[in-house]
Amino acid sequence: MTYQALYRVWRSQRFDTIVGQQTVTQTLKNAIVQNKTSHAYLFTGPRGTGKTSAAKIFAKAINCRHSQDGEPCNECETCQAITEGRLNDVIEIDAASNNGVEEIRDIREKVKYAPTQADYKVYIIDEVHMLSTGAFNALLKTLEEPPKNVLFILATTEPHKIPLTIISRTQRFDFKRISTQDIVDHMAEILQSMEIDYDEQSLFVVARAAEGGMRDALSILDQALSFGDERLTVDDALQVTGSLTFEMMDTFIQYCTDGKTEEGLVVLNKLLNEGKEGSRFLEDLLLYCRDLLMYKQAPRLLANQSGQLTEGFKELGDNLLPETIYQYIQILSDTQHEIRFTNHPNIYLEVATVKLATLRKPKSLPVTSNEGAVAIDSAELSDLKQEVERLSADLAALKKEGPVKEAPAQKAAPKKSTYRLPTERVYQVLREATRDQLQQIQDAWEEVLQLLTVTQRAMLKASEPVAASGTGLVLSFDYEIVCQRASEDTELQENVRTGFNRILQYQPNLICIPKESWTGLRRDFLSQHQDEMVANSTNDALPMGEVELVPPEEDENTVVNEAVELFGERVVEVVND
Structure with a gap:
């Protein structure tokens, strides 16, 4: 038999097997059980989140004579025919290649005829936002008042391109991105059923690269299994996705934290020469810094989401202050925005590395004792007490004698530079x-x-x-x-x-x-x-x-002004030579 991709073999056939969309699936099941189905639905959401699968399951469930709790039996002739795509009453249309007025007019003509094999005639229009304006207008009246026992399910990844007149005539369901943990759990079930060994961390690498899409995750998993040898390893997943290992990111961020600019640039150059993409490199570093922040603020939450944490990561999390991590995230985020508009992304990555390595780190807070009090040296405490007493005495004298007009204080000298200007x-x-x-x-x-x-x-x-x-x-x-x-x-x-x-x-x-x-x-x-x-x-x-901005008499005027400020206008007399 011809090999089938994993996302086709493991495509959901029941509402309960759709991952990460419990709210949507439960609502659709209840509508079928209570016989409150609408005539038109709009499924929106990112790619690979189950929109088309849910539409086909809904078509099976509403036509299945043996459905239980809103779920199709998947064993009767009607369910099997819909699964195999050979039931004439369930029509799946790709709007990307059938987006003209003539195709929609053809639907309007055929929709008048009653279903022949099932109870309901179901039209599933995928990527409906690709329809032309004329096609939307042609669909409008039919969508508003379709004949009896006809159902429309519209699926799209870009709902903002659909006219409001269409949206207002449908029940809208928004499919959300699937969480990393849900994707990992689903892939683990698939690999266990296929009796394939795997490293748990490799599933997190694949799930993060999928960016919330189950179809993308299964496609990447398929590639990783073909690349490896009877076992899914972390190295296989990293090679296929182009991601970085935690050890690589530990080393890079540690060099930047220690101010080792040259070593950080060497690591960056090595990764780029190995074929790592700049955008993927930045994305992995942003997630890494986000994990560092979570490790400091909510370590339990991070443990539930990210799997294995290295010793280098824990050491960085203990030593870095949140303010420093905020600055790292800001620099990486700005660089991620800049490389979208350049033909030389590597230059921006190198500049970002220099910025990270030369960033001035905020000083850490004083160490606190077990009782919560700040530990302060006794000599320093004595100096502070003497300073407070002196200030108190000056304040008392000032209240007794009244305010005294003093000569204006000289401006604080700017911080001297250590670099000698040529x-x-x-x-x-x-x-x-x-x-x-x-x-x-x-x-x-x-x-x-x-x-x-x-x-x-x-x-x-x-x-x-x-x-x-x-x-x-x-x-x-x-x-x-x-x-x-x-x-x-x-x-x-x-x-x-x-x-x-x-x-x-x-x-x-x-x-x-x-x-x-x-x-x-x-x-x-x-x-x-x-x-x-x-x-x-x-x-x-x-x-x-x-x-002309620097007239010759500037120095003379400056001296006169300073004399007036020091001695007053009545004392100073200016004599012109």
């Missing part, structure tokens, strides 16, 4: 910079990145060219730590020069600066070199409008 080198580029040169660099930037290694490309993806001369190129980096690494990487700089030489016959010296420092450097240069910039008419990279 100010003179930037100034040298700005003296000779031209807008045309910068435009050529920006146009060729993406092409140059493609000539670099994976690690180098990921590092430079967080930068952009901001100024260029005949001998130098200033790069502005989003992150200071990446900027410092790039400035120290001689191999990276040489590869960039080689890339520009191949494309533009241009070999610039790279000058790396943090993005937050670029505006200040440019403003200071304009302020200090106004006369030089005015005289050099060939430099059009820095418009003179910006020079």
Whole structure:
């Protein structure tokens, strides 16, 4: 006998065997038992959730002379004929290939005739949203007032494409995505009945890849069984679905948590070279981070849903704070959105890896004792008490003497950067910079990145060219730590020069600066070199409008303003020379 796919062999033949749709099946059974069936039904929901199977079971149950509790017997001639698709009174139509007005008019003509072999004539129209507007209009009147003993069952995955005039004339049943656990339990029953050994974790891999569709799950299971050798293993399931093992994700996230950017990029590159898809990689990581969050907040719920948890996963769950996991999920979610609109998804995956590895982790909370009190060092507690006493004394003195007008406090100094800015080198580029040169660099930037290694490309993806001369190129980096690494990487700089030489016959010296420092450097240069910039008419990279923003008398006015603030207007007298 010709081999049949698992989803065909194990297609549901009773309402009770439809997985994950108890509400829908119970309602349909009760309608049959109570003789309250409608003339038109609309079954909606994702693919592979049992819509067409439920329609055929309903056609059997309503025509079966030996049905019990709304279930067909599947043994009488009528049930068997409907199962085999040879009963003339149950017509199944594919609207994707029969979507014209003529086909619907043909139905309108034939629907007038009474059923010949069964009690009810049932029309099952699959993918009904594919019908044309004219076809919907032709169906409208018949659907509203069909002849006696005629039933319409419309099935679709996209109900928003169906006219409201059609929906309002039907009873709508929404089929939901099947849970991972229900899919796993059903596949386990099938494998046990087929006497095939399996690893429990392999079923979870298949079920997650199916995304809530039982037909997809059985198709993937069929592939995995053909790929394996008399036993379904986790490796077989991972190879067929393209998913990642828990150990792979443990290693990747651990590298990112430890700040090991290069090791994380190596793991990513290895996975991509093995044929893993970027979208599947991100989806698996998102689910993994979701499981980490559940492990911290609701460990019992996670144990019931995900099966086996590795030691590496438990260690990460114990060490990571929820705030860090939220940030991981946000970065991965943003990357998942970005790769939908690009032809180079690997670049976004590399940038996401760098972001995860360089993410600043929030400090953990103080350790609490068994009684619930926060454990604080005695010396630290003594210092806190003295500080409170001093503040209390100052407050009492202030209430007694009244408010005292004090000189305005100096602004807090900004946090000093650990990276030493190459100010003179930037100034040298700005003296000779031209807008045309910068435009050529920006146009060729993406092409140059493609000539670099994976690690180098990921590092430079967080930068952009901001100024260029005949001998130098200033790069502005989003992150200071990446900027410092790039400035120290001689191999990276040489590869960039080689890339520009191949494309533009241009070999610039790279000058790396943090993005937050670029505006200040440019403003200071304009302020200090106004006369030089005015005289050099060939430099059009820095418009003179910006020079005018820094007038020469700015410093003098600043001194006067500060003097007025310190001593008051009555004391300060301004004398013009």
